[in-house]
Amino acid sequence: MATTRELLLTERARARTRAAALDREFAGIAAAASEEGTDDEHDPEGATLAFERQHTAALLAQALEQIAEIDAAIGRLEEGTYGVCVRCGQPVGQDRLAARPAAATCVQCARVK
Template sequence: MTDLEDVERMLRERLAQAKARESGLADALAELGAIRDANTDDEHDPDGAPVSGEWSRLAGIRYDTQADIAATEAALARVADGSYGMCASCGRPIAPARLEARPTAELCIACAERASRR
C-alpha cells in the first residue's frame, strides 16, 4: 500500500511535468500558427499542408495533455479531501494495482468497465 504523501508528491510531479509539456506545446502551436498564417497568401506554398498536419498533431497532443492536467488536479483534490483511492461511483476502494498503473483513476475497475460500455 502506497503512502498518501508519496501519492501526493507523485501527482504534483506529474502535474508540473504535464504543465511544462502543455506550455511547450502552446508555444509550438503559436509558432506553427504564425507560419501557417504567413503562408495563406501563397497558395502554391509546398509547406502549407505539412504545417497544418503538424499543427493538428500537436493540437491533439495538447488536448490529451490538458485532459491529463485536469485529471491530475482532480486526483490531488481527492487526496486533499480524503476521497482519493475510493471509487467515485460505488464508493468502494480502488484496487492499489489499478492506482499504481493509473494514479488519476476515479473509478474502480468494475465501474470503469461499466462506464466504458455505456
C-alpha cells in the same frame, strides 16, 4: 518513497511542462502557416501544417485533460476520498493507482466508459 501527493504534484508539473511546450509548438505552427500564407485546403505544405496543427492541438488537449485529472485527484486526496472509484464507490485498487495515480475510476468502471 514519495507520498501520493508528491507523486501527483510531480506528474502535474510534468504535464504542465508538456502543455507549455505544446502550446509553444502550436503557436509556432500557426505563425509558420500565416507567414507562408499557405492554403490549408489546396497547398500540400498547408495540408501538412494543418495536420501538424491538429495533431499538436490534440496532444495539448490531452495534456490539459491530464492536468485536470490530476487536480481532481489532489482534490479527492484532500477530501479523503482518494482511491475510491468516483463511479461505483469501490476501491480503485493499488495496482491501478500505482500505474495511474490520477485514476478516478476502478478498472471495471474505466472499461464501461
